[in-house]
Amino acid sequence: MKGKTIPLILILGLAAGAAWGKEDVMNRARGIFKPIPAKAPAMKDNPANPARVELGRMLYFDPRLSASHLISCNTCHNVGLGGTDLLETSIGHGWQKGPRNSPTVLNAVYNIAQFWDGRAEDLAAQAKGPVQASVEMNNKPENLVATLKSIPGYIPIFKKSFPGEADPVTFDNVAKAIEVFEATLVTPDAPFDKYLKGNRKALSAAEEQGLTLFLDKGCVACHSGINVGGTGYFPFGVKEDPGPEIRPVDDTGRYKVTSTAADKYVFRSPSLRNVAITMPYFHSGKVWNLNDAVKIMGSAQLGIKITDDDAAKITSFLTTLTGKQPKVMHPVLPPNSDTTPRPVTN
Amino acid sequence: MKGKTIPLILILGLAAGAAWGKEDVMNRARGIFKPIPAKAPAMKDNPANPARVELGRMLYFDPRLSASHLISCNTCHNVGLGGTDLLETSIGHGWQKGPRNSPTVLNAVYNIAQFWDGRAEDLAAQAKGPVQASVEMNNKPENLVATLKSIPGYIPIFKKSFPGEADPVTFDNVAKAIEVFEATLVTPDAPFDKYLKGNRKALSAAEEQGLTLFLDKGCVACHSGINVGGTGYFPFGVKEDPGPEIRPVDDTGRYKVTSTAADKYVFRSPSLRNVAITMPYFHSGKVWNLNDAVKIMGSAQLGIKITDDDAAKITSFLTTLTGKQPKVMHPVLPPNSDTTPRPVTN
Secondary structure (H helix, E strand, O other): OHHHHHHHHHHHHHHHHOOHHHOOHHHHHHHHEOOOOOOOOOEOOEOOOHHHHHHHHHHHHOHHHOOOOOOOHHHHOEOOOOOEOOOOOOEOHHHOEOOOOOOOOOOHHHOOOEOOOOOEOOHHHHHHHHHHOOOOOOOOHHHHHHHHHOOOOHHHHHHHHOOOOOOOOOHHHHHHHHHHHHOOOOOOOOHHHHHHOOOHHHOOHHHHHHHHHHHHHOHHHOOOEOOOOOOOEEEOOOOOOOOOOOOOOOOOEOHHHHOOHHHOOEEEOOOOOOHHHOOOEOOOOOEOOHHHHHHHHHHHHHOOOOOHHHHHHHHHHHHOOOOOOOOEEEOOOOOOOOOOOOOOOO | OHHHHHHHHHHHHHHHHOOHHHOOHHHHHHHHEOOOOOOOOOEOOEOOOHHHHHHHHHHHHOHHHOOOOOOOHHHHOEOOOOOEOOOOOOEOHHHOEOOOOOOOOOOHHHOOOEOOOOOEOOHHHHHHHHHHOOOOOOOOHHHHHHHHHOOOOHHHHHHHHOOOOOOOOOHHHHHHHHHHHHOOOOOOOOHHHHHHOOOHHHOOHHHHHHHHHHHHHOHHHOOOEOOOOOOOEEEOOOOOOOOOOOOOOOOOEOHHHHOOHHHOOEEEOOOOOOHHHOOOEOOOOOEOOHHHHHHHHHHHHHOOOOOHHHHHHHHHHHHOOOOOOOOEEEOOOOOOOOOOOOOOOO
């Protein structure tokens, strides 16, 4: 059997390899992208158990993670709104506006790192950021831990989530619990996933043409893998500065993390999963229309003018990346006690 | 059989009626309170159907009801936090602070009217308030309707919710859908409900003593019925001004609604359902400890000094009013379209 198969593959390979344009687009796509796996991936040094996922869900929705007791993870990463807040940039403590567009939490587990500049290596590290950021939750780890310890209903679930730990209510464990919960927030079964699994009818003719353009124009250079992006760091404006309206001069991206000149205006490429429902676009959130965003990517990143017709096709392909949204039960949170630190709202 | 029963009841009645103190406390309670019914009550002129309840749930959680697209009904009436926000007074658009403590949405359907001053006759009328209040959602009905009409995913569910209506996406229907959803947010099966249904063991000895004190001291004058309150309007400070710290001078309560001198500092009595988990207390939200609130009620409303021991017993009775919290699935909300009005965040 094996001996028979090899020559066939060789023949097919030679035929397809004759020209890019002639290789079957589905086969090309399968070499570049992967469907969302059915099962949440395991986290490094953070084994999931049902209690830990449940605790993560509670913490994710608990506004008492913030100093004001008003802002939860779900405020800016709303599981009902594609895992984001549909705002240009997020609004946090004291109605301050954050510097960048809120990235979606959905499928974030498959990104190479977290935040637009990749400054957090994983979801647990990420979770610690907004809690402490003065323009977001404006809290302090010690105040958060004191708050959680003051809420009697949280103690048993922390114990169950982190068995064997003498003092499980820690900032690290808060982040770990949120991480395993967030790892469950994936959106499988998008039309494109079905296509990657071999169902050619999952994409319409226009959508498949859009995919072909996406491959041929070079979009895949930054947008590949399970997440159709989120795999690496790239300058925004490889070929052409998109202009200060879209790429504000002050936000130098990864340069702020690495202080390396080559990292000026470098960002982690965003996943394009669910991109059609997570407007506005780019780290600045300045572009609301997906078609416009596609054209801007053409000029800024590829140095080409994408025609209206091609942009429409690419956009129609991008809509096939909208997957089955997670169904999340809103948690019933344990009540305050008399010793719970008061919200700080000023 | 019947002939035999009557004399027995008479004998019992005479024995119990000899003095208040000797009548069985469970029987007394049953004459004053009612358990939370198992089924959501029907709304006047607003028949529930599954689509309408589902639409109400979506709208309740949709921050696009607010001008900023950041604040939903659930922000201040968090179904996971006893139906409130656990803040002194709520925070709304632009981080403005509202004038009064957010009343719980849980069991609100059983209140005589809505808001602390009863200015909304029902939950549908109430729902329209925060949407338009400049310190809350700061939206305009016409902008909200334009927003909802711009979201393609909302149209079919509005049609299904309001069958036969040519133009179902209206501000009135938004309020109606929210009302039928909120009518489902009830908390049955509190220990006190079980007690009212005849299970004497549902209350501990101290809790039952607290109930007796609650009846004997006169708390029931304002806190009776299904909701243990919420049945009528009463001055805050019947016997003694609780002081400007607790009853701010500027907030004259129902007087602002009726302009009647007798309504100065009059408020709708709050339901005491879930009171142990919905701190802080009073319309001003100035008191965080339930025991303290009980004592303040004693002096302000009844002109008596409630001892530490009695206050502790009353408080322990009040904890038996915490019912089974509703389990609510966080909705997956339909995405924006290109014509969706942009959030206004300034």
